[in-house]
Amino acid sequence: MTGPVDEGSRVDGRSPVDPGRRDLRAALREAARLLAAAGVPSAEHDARALAAHVLGVERVEPALAPTPPASFFPVFAALVERRCAREPLQHIVGSAPFRYLTLAVRPGVFVPRPETETVAQLAVDEARRLTAAGRTPVVVDLCCGTGAIALAVATEVPGAVVTAVDASAEAVALTRENARACGAAVPVVHGDATDPRVLADLDGIVDVVVSNPPYIPPDAVPLDPEVRDHDPALALYGGGPDGLEVPRGVVARAAALLRAGGLLVVEHADVQGAGMRDAVARLGAFEQVSTVSDLTGRDRMVVARRVGDHGADGT
Structure with missing residues (x-):
C-alpha cells in the first residue's frame, strides 16, 4: 500500500488529509475540494x-461510516x-466497473468507458436473440483491451462462443486474467485484428x-490527462x-468473418458517424448500415448486417 505523500508533491503545499484527524467526513470533504481544484470532474465520487x-469496502456512506483506523x-x-x-482512478484502485462486471485494470491497457457498455448491449441482444432461436451464437471481439465487451457477452449470454483479439x-x-476471474471460457488471441490470417478458421x-x-x-x-x-x-x-484506418481494417475483417445476416457493431467518435457509414457501405458486403447513439444521445457506433440470404433467425 502506498505510504504518506511527500511534502514537495502536496497540492497547495499540504496534505489532502491531516493524518492526525480521525474524521472521515472532513477528510472526504477536503479530498473532494482538492480533487476539484486539480480539475478532476468527478471529485466527490472519486474521493469516496x-x-x-x-x-x-464496496462503497462509503460518510454519514454511516465508522471511524476509520489512524492508518487510513x-x-x-x-x-x-x-x-x-x-x-486515472481505475489505475489507482486497480479495477473498473463494466456492466455487471468488475474488471482488473492496469497501466498499458485501455481503460473501459461507460459509453462502450451500449456497444456491448447490441452484441448481447443479438446473441440472446440467436439463443432464443435455438442457435449457439458465435461472437468475436476485435481489439478487446481489458476484455470488457467479450466478457460481457460471455457472462450475460450463457452458451455463447466468444473469442477476443488484441x-x-x-x-x-x-483479458485472460479477467476471463479467469469471471469464470468465462473466452479464448484470447494475440494478433492484428485487421490481419486476414487472424481467426481465419472462423471466416464465414x-x-x-x-x-x-x-x-x-x-x-x-x-485533452483529459487521464486519457492523453x-x-x-x-x-x-x-x-x-x-x-x-484501423476501423476500416476491422470492418473489412468482419466482412470475412461474418456469416450472411451476421451483425457488425463498431464504436467510433461522435463526429465519425458519416465516415464510418461510408467505410462500411463502400465494401459492398453490408446492408442496413446505420449509426446508433449512446445513452447521452451522441453518435457512437456503426451497425450493419452482412449481405446474404438469411432467415429471421440469422441463419
Whole structure:
C-alpha cells in the first residue's frame, strides 16, 4: 500500500488529509475540494471511491461510516495526491466497473468507458436473440483491451462462443486474467485484428463481430490527462488523417468473418458517424448500415448486417 505523500508533491503545499484527524467526513470533504481544484470532474465520487478502496469496502456512506483506523488517513492522503496529479482512478484502485462486471485494470491497457457498455448491449441482444432461436451464437471481439465487451457477452449470454483479439500483449494477458476471474471460457488471441490470417478458421461462421478499435485522428490529441498521458497510443490512435484506418481494417475483417445476416457493431467518435457509414457501405458486403447513439444521445457506433440470404433467425 502506498505510504504518506511527500511534502514537495502536496497540492497547495499540504496534505489532502491531516493524518492526525480521525474524521472521515472532513477528510472526504477536503479530498473532494482538492480533487476539484486539480480539475478532476468527478471529485466527490472519486474521493469516496478512493476511501472505499483503502477501507476495503464496496462503497462509503460518510454519514454511516465508522471511524476509520489512524492508518487510513496517510494512505488515503497518498492516493488522493495521485488522483490530483490526474492519474486515472481505475489505475489507482486497480479495477473498473463494466456492466455487471468488475474488471482488473492496469497501466498499458485501455481503460473501459461507460459509453462502450451500449456497444456491448447490441452484441448481447443479438446473441440472446440467436439463443432464443435455438442457435449457439458465435461472437468475436476485435481489439478487446481489458476484455470488457467479450466478457460481457460471455457472462450475460450463457452458451455463447466468444473469442477476443488484441494486438497488445499486455491487453491479451489482462483479458485472460479477467476471463479467469469471471469464470468465462473466452479464448484470447494475440494478433492484428485487421490481419486476414487472424481467426481465419472462423471466416464465414461468426454471428456477431463487435469492436471498440482505436479511432482518434493524429491531430485530435485528447485533452483529459487521464486519457492523453495514460491510455496506450496503440489503443487510441486509429491511423490515417481521419483516424479510421484501423476501423476500416476491422470492418473489412468482419466482412470475412461474418456469416450472411451476421451483425457488425463498431464504436467510433461522435463526429465519425458519416465516415464510418461510408467505410462500411463502400465494401459492398453490408446492408442496413446505420449509426446508433449512446445513452447521452451522441453518435457512437456503426451497425450493419452482412449481405446474404438469411432467415429471421440469422441463419
